[in-house]
């Protein structure tokens with residue numbers, strides 16, 4: 364059924380759009396503002412539901428333009444599954460596969476992740492999680508000593524996560540934008556909340572990332588910009604096929620390219636690169652290797668951006684204020700947009716199409732004490 368809908372839509376945007384207007388359960392026309400990963404995934408969700416939409420973007424810097432695209436269901440700090448790990452993984456696989464077949468590009472890359480243990484206590488905790496069949500044990504394995512690429516140094520051992528990898532966010536966003544553009548469903552237009560509900564639309568879904576900061580603050584909702592940087596290197600020697608994580612990570616991409624990231628700063632709110640970050644990232648990535656593998660002269664790209672984070676690291680989804688029921692927020696994707704994005708976009712659209720549907724309490728705007736509904 365889904366495939367049939369997509370094919371029909373592809374065949375004739377105009378027809379499909381008019382057809383949907385007549386038949387869709389909502390008969391709504393939605394404006395999505397922001398054309399980064401959030402706006403893109405919300406648009407795909409609407410397309411699948413057969414709802415008419417237009418995407419606006421103003422060309423301001425986007426976190427999605429620089430994201431490394433990594434996904435990993437495990438939080439390494441305390442060795443726990445990330446929030447709703449399995450559900451997010453399942454939704455993400457399905458959504459990105461649908462985008463791949465529709466856009467005709469490869470987006471999803473399965474790349475196992477090797478976690479280098481920092482000390483013996485961490486190794487013991489890892490083993491304990493497996494022995495006690497903790498929920499995280501569904502995602503983690505203990506590696507036998509030396510069962511990793513010869514360049515790697517892991518004196519306290521290492522663990523492996525197989526259900527990890529990366530999604531090519533830049534290709535997804537760029538190709539999707541072209542796709543909407545061809546169908547007159549994208550416009551280079553700036554919007555903010557004082558512009559109100561533009562004529563011809565029934566709702567605005569706000570996917571502006573840090574661009575929504577000041578508007579959301581009016582309702583006591585915080586989007587905290589978290590500055591991050593990532594490097595791409597062209598490396599002459601073999602580095603193995605796994606992402607190596609010793610807090611900093613080095614991820615092989617293709618053709619000898621390696622991506623190294625990321626930095627996290629709360630004290631610097633510009634999406635600009637800092638020269639000092641290169642040494643910080645390279646030194647840390649080299650610490651996980653027997654020899655100094657990575658060097659400045661191999662750097663082919665150094666990118667920076669602002670992650671839109673929320674105070675409790677969960678996304679912000681749903682209607683914000685009774686006075687503007689047409690305004691729906693989809694923000695706060697922080698460091699894990701790739702993994703949590705598809706399911707979060709689905710929740711967002713459910714809240715647009717069904718006013719009686721309750722957004723899960725853990726992502727609802729009114730969970731914050733600072734929230735004010737007027």
Ligand SMILES: Cc1cc2nc3c(=O)[nH]c(=O)nc-3n(C[C@H](O)[C@H](O)[C@H](O)COP(=O)(O)OP(=O)(O)OC[C@H]3O[C@@H](n4cnc5c(N)ncnc54)[C@H](O)[C@@H]3O)c2cc1C
Nearest residue numbers: 397399400401426427430431432433554572574668700701
């Ligand atoms: C260095 C770095 C590395 C990262 N690596 C990863 C990773 O490996 N894995 C992962 O899951 N996540 C990663 N992230 C996080 C990821 O980038 C975000 O979770 C995600 O991209 C957020 O998407 P978004 O669409 O909400 O925001 P953005 O991508 O910032 O998009 C916001 C959009 O809104 C537009 N906009 C802003 N204001 C307006 C306006 N007034 N009118 C119209 N349009 C407007 C902007 O132009 C932009 O297109 C990384 C981030 C950074 C900075």
